[in-house]
Every structure is written in structure tokens, then in C-alpha cells.
Amino acid sequence: MKTIEIPAEMHDQLVELATEYMTQDNRATATPYLFQVQETVEVAAYSGCGEEVWCDDEGGTFDDEAADEYLKQYILDNELDLVFDEMADWEKEQWFEKDGWRKINQTTEHRYSNAFFTGKGCQEHIRINGHNLNKPVDYLNVAFRNAEFDLVSSLFKHLYNQKNSN
Numbered sequence: 001m002k003t004i005e006i007p008a009e010m011h012d013q014l015v016e017l018a019t020e021y022m023t024q025d026n027r028a029t030a031t032p033y034l035f036q037v038q039e040t041v042e043v044a045a046y047s048g049c050g051e052e053v054w055c056d057d058e059g060g061t062f063d064d065e066a067a068d069e070y071l072k073q074y075i076l077d078n079e080l081d082l083v084f085d086e087m088a089d090w091e092k093e094q095w096f097e098k099d100g101w102r103k104i105n106q107t108t109e110h111r112y113s114n115a116f117f118t119g120k121g122c123q124e125h126i127r128i129n130g131h132n133l134n135k136p137v138d139y140l141n142v143a144f145r146n147a148e149f150d151l152v153s154s155l156f157k158h159l160y161n162q163k164n165s166n
Helices: 008-023 064-077 089-098 119-132 147-165
Strands: 033-044 051-055 102-116 137-142
Touching: 008 147, 033 119, 051 064, 064 089, 102 119, 102 137, 119 137
Parallel strands: none
Antiparallel strands: 033 102, 033 137, 051 102
């Protein structure tokens, strides 16, 4: 067996990380695994696919209900001589189009970023950086046939077993 010399503090941190890795809820996933940040983002879709929404000239999107609320408020704010409830759908669409809005199709996708050995580390990252993320959640992903994660997972198992055998 070979010996690698590392500072005591680093050794303690690795043992602590290994313990967390080995004792955390693995959500019925075989090792090696990793946690990632999963974000839900809205992306453009082909015509007829996804959800049809209104898009304003600043990139904001509104479903029909939100667009109707916007138009009702616009009529009130500008004291227009219109009764929203009496407007036909085509009249509402004309108002939106006149204001620079257009109909688009969109759908949602999941995007994955970063990598963590523990759910605890991933959740801490989300807590600190969540304001920059779109609907973030921690996601457990398998590192199937990934030799590097296999090696690190084996190291964690060794450190954990060594700690518990003393």
C-alpha cells in the first residue's frame, strides 16, 4: 500500500466529505453518482408544439389569462372608452399586436449545471446562488461507466470504512 501525505485539515475534510457521501440518501441510485443543479427554462418551440403565449417586445411572455389582465389594466390606466368584457378575441389580439406583442410557441426544458458529491453541497450552492438560477432543484444523476467518478467513489468508500474501523 502507498501513502500520500496531505495536510491534516485536508484529510479531515475528505473524511467528512466521504462520510456525507456514504451516509446520504442515494435515492435508490447506484454509485457512482453526482448531484447537479436542475433548472427549468422556457424555450421556443415549433409552431403547433408546446404552449402558445404572447411575447412582448422586451421578451416577456404571458399566457392568455395574464395578457387579458394586462389589457384590462391598460384600458383602466388610460381611461379608454372600451369595455373589456365586450371585446371579441380578435379585437384583443389587434390591441396586443398594435402594442408590439406577437404569438409564439414555447415549452419548458430542464438544464443541468455544476456537479457535487453530496446533496448537502448542492443544496448549499442553490441556497447561496439561487437568485441567479431559474427554479433550481437538486438532481441526483448517475455517473454510469465514469472511471473518474468510480475512482473518487472508491476513495470515499475506503476513507469511510477506514474511519469506522478505528
